[in-house]
Amino acid sequence: MRQMVLATVCVASLMDLAGARAGLAARQREAGLTGRVEAGGRPASDAVVWLDAPGAARAPEARLVIEQRNMQFTPRVMAAQVGSTIELPNNDRVFHNVFSFNHGKRFDLGLYPTGASKRIKLDRAAVNRLYCNIHPHMAAYIVAVDTPYFATSNQAGAFTIPNAPPGEYTYHAWRSGADALQGTVTVGSDSPLEIRWP
Amino acid sequence: MKKALVAALAISMGVARASAQNVITEVDVTVGQSTEDVRAAASQVRVSGDGPKRWRLFAEATWADVWGPTSDAFGSAYPYNNQLRPMEVFAEKTVTGPRFLVGTRLGRYRTPFGIYNRSDHGYAGFLRAPLIRYGGYWALSNNFLETGASVVAGTPRLQAEVSLGIPQDEDVQGRRRGFDRVGRVQASVGPVILGASYIHTQPSAARTFAQGNTEFVGGDLRWMVGGVQVRGEWIDGRSFAGTRTFGGYADLIVHRPFMGPVTAVARAERLDYLAGLRSSFPRRYTTGARIRLASMLVAHVNAIREPAYDTRVPRTSLDLALTFTARR
Numbered sequence: 001m002r003q004m005v006l007a008t009v010c011v012a013s014l015m016d017l018a019g020a021r022a023g024l025a026a027r028q029r030e031a032g033l034t035g036r037v038e039a040g041g042r043p044a045s046d047a048v049v050w051l052d053a054p055g056a057a058r059a060p061e062a063r064l065v066i067e068q069r070n071m072q073f074t075p076r077v078m079a080a081q082v083g084s085t086i087e088l089p090n091n092d093r094v095f096h097n098v099f100s101f102n103h104g105k106r107f108d109l110g111l112y113p114t115g116a117s118k119r120i121k122l123d124r125a126a127v128n129r130l131y132c133n134i135h136p137h138m139a140a141y142i143v144a145v146d147t148p149y150f151a152t153s154n155q156a157g158a159f160t161i162p163n164a165p166p167g168e169y170t171y172h173a174w175r176s177g178a179d180a181l182q183g184t185v186t187v188g189s190d191s192p193l194e195i196r197w198p
Numbered sequence: 199m200k201k202a203l204v205a206a207l208a209i210s211m212g213v214a215r216a217s218a219q220n221v222i223t224e225v226d227v228t229v230g231q232s233t234e235d236v237r238a239a240a241s242q243v244r245v246s247g248d249g250p251k252r253w254r255l256f257a258e259a260t261w262a263d264v265w266g267p268t269s270d271a272f273g274s275a276y277p278y279n280n281q282l283r284p285m286e287v288f289a290e291k292t293v294t295g296p297r298f299l300v301g302t303r304l305g306r307y308r309t310p311f312g313i314y315n316r317s318d319h320g321y322a323g324f325l326r327a328p329l330i331r332y333g334g335y336w337a338l339s340n341n342f343l344e345t346g347a348s349v350v351a352g353t354p355r356l357q358a359e360v361s362l363g364i365p366q367d368e369d370v371q372g373r374r375r376g377f378d379r380v381g382r383v384q385a386s387v388g389p390v391i392l393g394a395s396y397i398h399t400q401p402s403a404a405r406t407f408a409q410g411n412t413e414f415v416g417g418d419l420r421w422m423v424g425g426v427q428v429r430g431e432w433i434d435g436r437s438f439a440g441t442r443t444f445g446g447y448a449d450l451i452v453h454r455p456f457m458g459p460v461t462a463v464a465r466a467e468r469l470d471y472l473a474g475l476r477s478s479f480p481r482r483y484t485t486g487a488r489i490r491l492a493s494m495l496v497a498h499v500n501a502i503r504e505p506a507y508d509t510r511v512p513r514t515s516l517d518l519a520l521t522f523t524a525r526r
Contacts, residue, residue: 070222070246070254071317093292093301093350094315095391097422101455110389111422114292115299115354133425133453135317136461136490137224137525 033149033161033185035193039175043157046077047175048143049195050150051164051185058083059148065089066130066140068096073130073140077176079150080142082122088130089117097133104128104144127174141176171195221247223526228262228272228321230498230519236266238519240276242285242320249289258285258316260368270332271517275320275340277368285343285368286316292350299357301350309342310361310382311395312418312431323463323488325500325517328431328447329480333369333402336437336471336478337445338414341368344378358383365399373412376400393418401438410439427451437471445469459490463500479507486517496521 037047059081067074069091080086090096090112098118099108104126109118111134122128122144132138143150149169151159166188173181173195185193223245230238240262249255263280264272277283288305308314319327319340326332333339346363361380365373382395395416401408414435421428432446447467453460465484471477486500500517504510 070220070248072222074220089294091292091294093290093303094317095420097427099425108424111386111391111420111427113354113357113384113386113391114301114350115294115357116386117354133422133427134322136496137523 032164033187033193035159035195037153037157037159037173037175037195037197039178039197043153043155044175044197045153045155045157046075047153047157047159047173047195048077048079048145048150049153049159049161049171049173049193050079050143050145050147051161051169051171051187053147053149053164053169056148061085063087066142067091068098068132068138071135072138075140075152077141077143077152079152080122080144081148081150082125082144082146084144085119085121086142087117087119090114095134096138098130099133100128100130102129104142108133143174145172221245225524226321226521227523228519228521230272230325230517232266232269232271232515232517234267234269234271234515236264236269236271238262238264238272238278240272240278242276251291253289253291255289257287259283260285270326270334271515272325272519273332273340274322274324274327275316277341277370279368279370283368294354297353299350299352299354303348303350304346306343306345306366307348307361308340309338309344309365309378309380309397309399310348310359311338311342311380311397311414312382312393312416312433313420313429314340321488321496321498321519321521323451323461323486323498324449324465324484325486325498325519326484326502328465329467329469329482330431330433330443330445330447333367333371335443335469335480336441336473337433337443337469338397339367339369339402342373343367344380346378348380354386356383356385367402369402371402373402374400374405376411389421389423391420397435403438408438410436412437414443425453425455441471441473443469443471461488462486463488477508481505481507494523494525496523 037044065087093114095111097111105128125144125146128142130140149161149164151161153159164187168186171185178197226242228240242260244258246256260276261282262276262278264278286307288303288307290303292301327340329335330337331340343366344363345366348361350359359382363378379398384393397414399412401412414433416433418431430448434444445468450464452462463486468481483503489497498519502515504513506512
């Protein structure tokens, strides 16, 4: 009887330990990285932050869309993993001609009318600048990154990179009109990453 | 006028309330000088955004004036009459699927005939409207506006648009009140977009001078590859009974990567107005550039050559303009 009780306690303890370890591992797996971006002392939206992670598994393919509506690209800044396909539907009642020529992928999608959509595949890491040949004020950025760990800051300057396993990484930060920044960060340390442009 | 301004204000407020995150306000300020001794100043304010259920709301007001002799310089897409005027004020919705498209536009909008959008003509490189699209030449006008409803249906590759409304032009001499019928069919084949249009409307001259109706058919074409755009229109019809007007224009617009901020433009055009002793046969050739000086500042330079026509001697003009655009 005593042996049975001892055995039960041992098994329970081992299960607890295993459970605790599994929970910790799960928490660590789900740790991710949160942070905040500022420029000139104010929250900076549409900044892209990514972590170098060579050898990390690819994120599942998502349908990514940059809409042309109200004579603008929406969203104006998009981050996506290399290999992703971006749809560019024209939802205005005027023609658009999306092109990119100065950095990243070079393409010219030609003139296309309302209701039509064209797509591009991101084949290498780069900052792609999109323009419309008919409406010179239209501009957007697609930041193609070679890692599954990336995020874009929101209106409050906050960002979250989910699912980044704990560890030390090199991070990169980009926003339009500013020099790219980089540094090191420890994921799982519970302290948010603060990125500041002057 | 008052009603349209109130509608513009209501739409602007509606847009702001409905979707504060997605309201776009744009202000253009343009100043220009032509060797025809014409000076011009203009400003437009546009507000657009998404309303409930993805209805797109748009309102635009303009003020512009010219000083100097009568000329069509700077009249590419707006009236220059020293009045604060509403232009397009509408709500529109378009639903698209992989193989269908259906949409409607309600309110006051540019007459959907041929190449008619503001962005096709307004400060796009040319500072004058095509001869066939300037009100003084007995043809169409870029300041033709309809108040009514238009419906577009088809597929992204082949679509038809029908507009029913009354004319509410912003030209010095607007069309007489009446019932307008405008139709347009558009097809895209690879990089080529072809259109055919029809309009049945009222003449812009007084009834004592111009009887009957205004009626035109037109064809238009656009082709664009690698930053090189070729486009043009041809129209044929009558501005009122007993006359015939036909003519067109061909534009070349080039913006290749090596050109940086410069977009080169060229236009050749003709118009034949057959009205007995009042007939007129203007011809015009334009070359120029649109130069982005800074993110919000654009310069336009147009050199215009008009060979001798009717009783006029050949004329060469140079138009210069600066447009400042703020967008938020």
